[in-house]
Amino acid sequence: MMPSHNLHGHSDPHSQDHGHRHESSRALNAAHDHLFLGDSHARNERRTWLVIAITATMMVVEIVAGNLFGSMALVADGWHMSTHATALLITALAYLYARKHAHNRRFSFGTGKLGDLAGFASAVVLALIALLIGWESLMRLRSPVAIDFNEAISVAVVGLAVNLLCAWLLKDDHHHHGHDHGHHAHHGHAGEDKNLRAAYLHVLADALTSVLAIAALALGSLYGWTWLDPAMGIVGGLVIARWSWWLIRDAGSVLIDYIPEGEDLPDEIEEIITREGADIVDLHVWQLGPGHHGAIVSIVTDKPRAPSYYREKLAAIQDLSHVTVEIEARAA
Template sequence: MTHQHSAQPQAGSHDHMFLGQNHARNERRTWMVIALTTVMMIAEIAAGTVYGSMALVADGWHMSTHAAAMLIVALAYLYARKHARNPRFTFGTGKFGDLAAFASAVVLALIALLIAWESFVRLANPVPINFPQAISIAAVGLAVNLLSAWLLRDDHAHHGDHHHDHAHAHAHDNNLQAAYIHVLADALTSVLAIGALVTASLYGWVWLDPAIGIVGALVIANWSFALIRRAGGVLLDYVPSSEDLPEEIRSVIEREGDLITDLHVWQLGPGHHGAIVSLVSDHPKAPSSYRAKLSHIHDLSHVTVEVEHKAA
């Protein structure tokens, strides 16, 4: 159960628990996908060793890299939940997911490089392919990845009774997105492999399989860099151009002649933002009055207000 911190906290009830709305559900599903991937990985490596299939063994070890990356995701969920009320984390543990997403995206970029390298090696030194076996492996891998992707889908659920509801990407869970992109990348490589293998078996184009591998690596690299930018932006308190919270805070506070002189807005966790507002006023009110004005903004979970009398 996620605790939503009020923009106008009551005395004595102030805490910094800024976990995402579906934190527990996402953590549970990530562990399920890790279990599914691990079982498939062990089965492929064991079968490949017993039947002497390098394709099976290679695919099994490939799946192990994604399982390791998803372990980063799951452990981040676990750690963030265990330490959610630890006062040493000044603004809570909501950003652990973004830290894990950044690390997972780097792993994904390395996987893309490995796929590209292996594809170039295969282009230079073609190896005979057992087409029926390779196609069946790719098909089973695709089925596992599609099931995993379904488990890791982001419902983008929002409560319907809020006066204001941001539906921007910043409310998404980057940690869940990292796990989702890993299984999607695996699914993409399976789809491309099936297409390339079927075509190569029909026309004898052995070069097509590694060539398509390079295309897949480029797509995966593009996904990983997008995730690195998004998660890195959160870690560095970058406010994207799509984020309208600063403008909204200004429009609420400056309606009655009060003037904001300094404003800082940053993400505390999925769907949670903090703000420090410094303002001057001819008729200054208590900080709680300004927090009350901002309390209808759902994404704004922690507000600090500083008020000074405007100089004559």
């Protein structure tokens, strides 16, 4: 029987003899902490605040210009920008809170999953926006309104340019979809920052509505098809609703500790342990944050080894950041 240890070999005085060996470890870190934020957390936080600043500036310019020049299209788009900026605040504040409380010990496994919580909330907001767009479009189909095509197209083009810039700033170009560990590759989205993806989808949804609006307005001005504008609104609402569902599903799965299809980390753990002549009798794997997983591994074997031995073997799995190992000798 051996006492509990963390990764760095400190004994746990509260450990009791239950015929098991326990080890809690944080792989590949110089200190035992629970810092499970994504690798690009600081970068993503800075860019989110920059996008909010751009959006808020555009909002003020459109509202002021609209009132000065009597353009209701500009005023309406300005207020739309305000809802857009407010939604992005969810992303920015989640980054801020997660960073500020990253070392708060009351968060048992760190603040890495706050991004997934924010992503889930943003996805719900995105779904509501899709419903509002669809409803407004249906009302416009029933009761058409006069459209100043040239002014509306100009506003949509400016909005599209701003949203494309914001989408470029929020693109998760640091995300990689796989880690080659010598025996398996992850094909899931475990390292994906759901918080950043939510912000990206918000600006992408806005860009999509601008593209559809430009197409509908251009055809409407040429052929007098005023019905095309609200029809495109319905199409855009359906596409945005689908995006929101994907994000709700992906972020929600992390919140309830569901391992998605294609995420083969449990298989990697089992392969390593089995190769050492041991069997896994209980295994729990969950995501702690972007690119970080935790695992509880219960092992039974004929020839038990020191906990550090299994810890060193499992350290080969790059995404495994916090491990608890329980070892028991096989009954005769």
